[in-house]
Amino acid sequence: MSELMEIRWHARGGQGAKTASLLLAEAAAMDGKYSQGFPDYGPERMGAPMRGFTRISEEPIHLHCAIYAPEIVIVLDDTLLSAVDVAAGTPEDGVIIVNTVRSAADVRSEMGLKGRSVHTVDATGIAIDEIGRPIPNAPMLGALIRVAELLSLDTVIAQIEKKFSHGFRPEVVEGNVRAIHRAHEEVRGE
Numbered sequence: 686m687s688e689l690m691e692i693r694w695h696a697r698g699g700q701g702a703k704t705a706s707l708l709l710a711e712a713a714a715m716d717g718k719y720s721q722g723f724p725d726y727g728p729e730r731m732g733a734p735m736r737g738f739t740r741i742s743e744e745p746i747h748l749h750c751a752i753y754a755p756e757i758v759i760v761l762d763d764t765l766l767s768a769v770d771v772a773a774g775t776p777e778d779g780v781i782i783v784n785t786v787r788s789a790a791d792v793r794s795e796m797g798l799k800g801r802s803v804h805t806v807d808a809t810g811i812a813i814d815e816i817g818r819p820i821p822n823a824p825m826l827g828a829l830i831r832v833a834e835l836l837s838l839d840t841v842i843a844q845i846e847k848k849f850s851h852g853f854r855p856e857v858v859e860g861n862v863r864a865i866h867r868a869h870e871e872v873r874g875e
Contacts, residue, residue, distance in 0.1 A: 689744075690835060691752045694737035695771045696761035698730060701822025705759075706737030709826060709836075712844035713741040716836050721746055734769055741835060757833055760784060761808070761821050766795055775801055782828050782872070784808035784821045789875045804832050804874040811867045816860040823861040824868035831869045838869060 692709070696702035703724035710722025719742045726735035738752045754774040763785035765771060772781060777800035783792050789803040796803075806828040808821035816823070823845065830838050842862055849858045 689740060689742045689746065689748075690757070690833075691755045692739040692741075692757040692759065692829075693752045693755035694739070694759045694761065695765050695769060696735055696737070696822075697732050697765070698726065698735050699732060699820075700761045701820045702735060702737040702759075702761055705761075705822035705826055706739045708822075708844055708848060709739045709829070709841070710741070711848070712836055712841045713739075715844055716840045718743060718836075719746050721749075725751055734765060756780065757782070757829070759825055759829060761825055763787070763792070766792065772796060772798060772801065777801060780804070780832060782806070782825065782832055784825060786810065789873060793875065802832075802874060804828065804872050806868050806872040808864075808868055811864050811871065815864040815867065816857065824864045827865035827868035828872035830865075831872050832874065838865070841865065 694702040694706050707722040710720035713720035721740040724737045740746050757780045758771055758775055760771050760783040763783055780802045782804045785805050786807045789805045792805055793803045808824035809819050811824040812821050813819050826841055830841055845861055846858055
């Protein structure tokens with residue numbers, strides 16, 4: 686990867702998009718890449734739409750702004766598909782990954798998309814099964830790694846274990862790791 690890869694996360698407050706965008710950037714840095722991860726939200730409350738951003742590059746990153754033309758869009762809450770133009774600015778060869786029980790073809794039809802690669806995974810279901818809470822960020826990281834191959838799965842898992850081991854019980858860390866593995870295997874595209 687020599688060019689800048691830009692990823693935009695769409696979620697509702699409390700779903701972990703801020704954490705996921707930061708974790709991905711930290712994992713990229715751990716892998717020797719340049720990266721940025723940051724959220725975009727105001728005084729919104731839990732449940733309000735918000736965005737997160739991640740940039741990854743082999744070269745230093747000099748941009749310090751929101752991402753308007755992402756190569757990859759990750760949607761943690763499929764109710765946002767009808768509330769926000771999540772595909773805005775995404776090029777024809779861009780990738781959209783949605784947390785939903787619906788198929789990629791159904792999501793494409795609902796969004797009226799032409800072009801772009803659409804993938805879906807039931808990240809909330811996986812999170813409930815493996816972590817015991819409906820927080821889809823870790824499974825969405827697993828799906829992203831499978832679809833985009835930006836980093837190795839081992840690098841992302843090592844960052845999760847490092848970051849979460851100080852603030853969470855071991856079973857929570859293990860549940861997140863299982864959730865990442867499951868979503869990595871269960872993500873489906875057209």
